[in-house]
Amino acid sequence: MIAAPNAILAVNAGSSSLKFALYPHHGIEIASARLSGIIEGLEPGGAPTIKMSGPDGSFSEPIEVAGEAMFEQALVALEKVLERHTGGVNITAIAHRIVHGGARLSESVLLDGDMLAYLATLSRLAPLHQPHNLAGVQAFRRIFPELPQVGCFDTAFHATLPVNEQMFALPMKLREDGIRRYGFHGLSYRYVTDCLLERSQRAAAKTIIAHLGNGASACAVAGGKSVATTMGFSALDGLMMGTRSGALDPGVLLHLLRKGWNVQQLERTLYKESGLRGVSGISADMRTLHASDDPHAALAIDIFIHRLVRECGSLTAALGGLDVIAFTGGIGEHDVDVRQRVCEALSYLGMRVDEQANRAATGDSIATIHTSDSSIEIWVVPTDEGRVAAQDAARLIS
Numbered sequence: 539m540i541a542a543p544n545a546i547l548a549v550n551a552g553s554s555s556l557k558f559a560l561y562p563h564h565g566i567e568i569a570s571a572r573l574s575g576i577i578e579g580l581e582p583g584g585a586p587t588i589k590m591s592g593p594d595g596s597f598s599e600p601i602e603v604a605g606e607a608m609f610e611q612a613l614v615a616l617e618k619v620l621e622r623h624t625g626g627v628n629i630t631a632i633a634h635r636i637v638h639g640g641a642r643l644s645e646s647v648l649l650d651g652d653m654l655a656y657l658a659t660l661s662r663l664a665p666l667h668q669p670h671n672l673a674g675v676q677a678f679r680r681i682f683p684e685l686p687q688v689g690c691f692d693t694a695f696h697a698t699l700p701v702n703e704q705m706f707a708l709p710m711k712l713r714e715d716g717i718r719r720y721g722f723h724g725l726s727y728r729y730v731t732d733c734l735l736e737r738s739q740r741a742a743a744k745t746i747i748a749h750l751g752n753g754a755s756a757c758a759v760a761g762g763k764s765v766a767t768t769m770g771f772s773a774l775d776g777l778m779m780g781t782r783s784g785a786l787d788p789g790v791l792l793h794l795l796r797k798g799w800n801v802q803q804l805e806r807t808l809y810k811e812s813g814l815r816g817v818s819g820i821s822a823d824m825r826t827l828h829a830s831d832d833p834h835a836a837l838a839i840d841i842f843i844h845r846l847v848r849e850c851g852s853l854t855a856a857l858g859g860l861d862v863i864a865f866t867g868g869i870g871e872h873d874v875d876v877r878q879r880v881c882e883a884l885s886y887l888g889m890r891v892d893e894q895a896n897r898a899a900t901g902d903s904i905a906t907i908h909t910s911d912s913s914i915e916i917w918v919v920p921t922d923e924g925r926v927a928a929q930d931a932a933r934l935i936s
């Protein structure tokens with residue numbers, strides 16, 4: 539009898555959805571994802587649905603849940619769906635994307651009770667991500683108690699940030715309380731950095747990676763290491779995002795507090811009602827904004843690009859020049875118009891975008907979109923955060 543192939547299940551548990559992908563592996567050798575998908579509607583009162591695409595094509599089906607423990611019931615359903623569509627792979631570990639590893643964790647780790655207790659203390663630093671990530675781990679531990687669970691941290695890639703990039707100009711005592719810049723989207727930055735280092739002679743020098751998804755940030759990478767990044771203490775800083783404000787004058791917060799706003803109102807506004815959604819009044823989805831002829835939609839896109847161009851200038855200054863820029867995340871991989879406008883605004887650096895190559899880069903595979911006389915390479919790299927997590931899990935269980 540031939541043994542079922544081994545595979546690692548990489549998951550990203552959010553507030554109301556769970557993204558997953560299954561990576562076959564042979565020891566520490568990881569293959570491309572065999573299938574990937576999302577369970578949506580996991581909020582109380584929601585109607586959980588599983589969407590998946592893999593070798594048998596794409597499908598979407600509701601998950602039957604009754605009473606409490608919706609998350610656990612969804613995982614049991616996921617296990618059955620995976621069994622049906624993979625012909626029975628042998629899952630060897632679950633690799634969890636967890637946004638915050640704090641100052642202590644600069645690498646992925648096996649998750650046990652002590653480690654989870656430490657990670658729970660970081661929830662206050664990432665209130666909209668960390669509690670959901672950890673609830674995901676707990677649910678998987680209950681449903682699959684025999685499987686190793688591995689934590690892979692968004693902050694880990696930024697452990698190399700120099701101290702002047704980590705520090706706020708605040709009283710030193712606050713730094714001792716953990717109030718410093720951490721940076722996020724590290725799994726994506728690691729994936730893109732590895733892709734670039736494999737393919738470009740110049741990527742080892744001075745590179746900016748723009749991760750433009752629902753959450754968005756950009757990172758300056760030198761010699762494969764993070765040296766500056768736009769997200770800081772929380773996943774709110776830096777670029778304008780789908781529903782988050784990005785960098786904001788702290789005076790605005792003081793003003794609103796003085797007007798009587800409470801923490802919940804501030805949190806909701808900054809995380810959920812700002813960014814593309816807040817400015818446009820229409821949607822957080824870039825595709826919807828492009829399709830709209832409302833002037834507020836155009837204004838939202840315009841601010842998004844303006845903020846990104848300014849941050850690229852700042853990151854270029856931190857690097858002392860620029861050799862390579864890479865676009866990734868849903869917008870970075872697919873949005874021809876945003877890439878064109880950002881690159882044209884950065885032409886003062888000697889960046890020349892090839893309009894035809896840009897139009898042809900659809901995010902299905904890695905592409906370059908610069909002209910032969912551009913002094914800066916421009917890349918489009920479809921990211922794969924799950925693969926980085928799966929690699930680490932394979933290493934940790936081997």
Ligand SMILES: Nc1ncnc2c1ncn2[C@@H]1O[C@H](COP(=O)(O)OP(=O)(O)O)[C@@H](O)[C@H]1O
Binds near residue numbers: 752867874
């Ligand atoms: N073809 C496209 N053109 C422009 N934007 C796109 C396209 N496809 C996806 N996006 C945008 O990508 C964003 C989601 O990015 P993604 O990286 O998938 O999200 P997440 O951060 O949840 O992983 C949305 O704003 C969406 O509009």
Ligand SMILES: CC(=O)OP(=O)(O)O
Binds near residue numbers: 667722723751753
């Ligand atoms: C850290 C962060 O912003 O993550 P996401 O883009 O998944 O919201």
Ligand SMILES: [Mg+2]
Binds near residue numbers: 751752753
């Ligand atoms: Mg994302």
